[in-house]
Structures are given as structure tokens and as C-alpha cells.
Amino acid sequence: MSLIKLIDFPSLGDDRGSLVAIEGNKNIPFDIKRIYYIFGTQKDIARGFHAHKELNQVAICITGKCRMFLDNGNAKEDVWLDSATKGILIDNMVWHEMHEFSDDCVLLVLASAHYDESDYIRDYQCFLRVQKND
Ligand code: TYD
Numbered sequence: 001m002s003l004i005k006l007i008d009f010p011s012l013g014d015d016r017g018s019l020v021a022i023e024g025n026k027n028i029p030f031d032i033k034r035i036y037y038i039f040g041t042q043k044d045i046a047r048g049f050h051a052h053k054e055l056n057q058v059a060i061c062i063t064g065k066c067r068m069f070l071d072n073g074n075a076k077e078d079v080w081l082d083s084a085t086k087g088i089l090i091d092n093m094v095w096h097e098m099h100e101f102s103d104d105c106v107l108l109v110l111a112s113a114h115y116d117e118s119d120y121i122r123d124y125q126c127f128l129r130v131q132k133n134d
Helices: 124-133
Strands: 005-008 034-039 047-052 057-063 066-071 076-081 086-090 095-099 106-111
Antiparallel strands (some): 005 086, 047 095
């Protein structure tokens, strides 16, 4: 099965413009406990470089684009996030990195839990060890 799990959000637009509606446990496969967004990213900066033990997330580039790289310890894949109607599911225990942010990129992230630094695995070798023992 592909590592890349995309969610298409219908655009409820009309002749006034576009609108996307997001609802926890409906078009997002979890209860949304937290929302954060990344913007104003400096040129040639990459972000992420971690996995989460428990947290599930959906990321949507609501403006601009960036390249999302995912790695589950066996397979690595990447995809451009370049549409306000396309989300990517980042499951727990998936190493993720975001690269090549456009100047105008606003990356919206919906998360299944409140912020908890102890849920992060920020060391890649540690991630591989935990993944193998699961
Ligand atoms: P981090 O998750 O490392 O960012 P990225 O994955 O984009 O590289 O977070 C950067 C900083 O922001 C770090 O000090 C933790 C803090 N932070 C919060 O306080 N709350 C949050 O919800 C998030 C996502 C980060």
C-alpha cells in the first residue's frame, strides 16, 4: 500500500470563489485537537525531520506549495502539496520532512492531540530502532 495517503476535499465554491470545509471524524479520520500552520518559511529551509509515536496529522498547503517526504522505515516517497483541496495523512510512526517551500506557502496542519514534545522522535536512527521493535 502506498505511503502517500491523500484526501481530496471538495471545493464548495460558487461564482463568488472557493470554500473547503473540514470536519473531524468526517473528512479527517480523527478528532481534531490542535491546528497549527507554517508560513514565512525562509529560502532553502527544510522542516520536520521527525516522527510521532502516537500523533496522527493531516497537512494541507492552503497557499503555495511544498514537497512532503515520508518514510516508514521500509519505503520512502514524496509528493508535492500544491492545492488547497488536497490533504496528506501523516500517520504516527512515519518520518516526515517538508522541503522546497514556495515563498507564499502556508502549510496548515490538523493534529489528533495537543502538543507533547515527548511524543516526538527526532533522531532517525532511534526512529528505525523503534519501528523495527513495533
Ligand atoms: P517542530 O515540530 O520542531 O517544527 P517542524 O516540524 O516544522 O520542523 O516545532 C518547532 C517549535 O515549535 C518547537 O520548539 C516546538 C514548538 N511547537 C509548539 O510549541 N506547539 C506545536 O503545536 C508545534 C507543532 C510546535
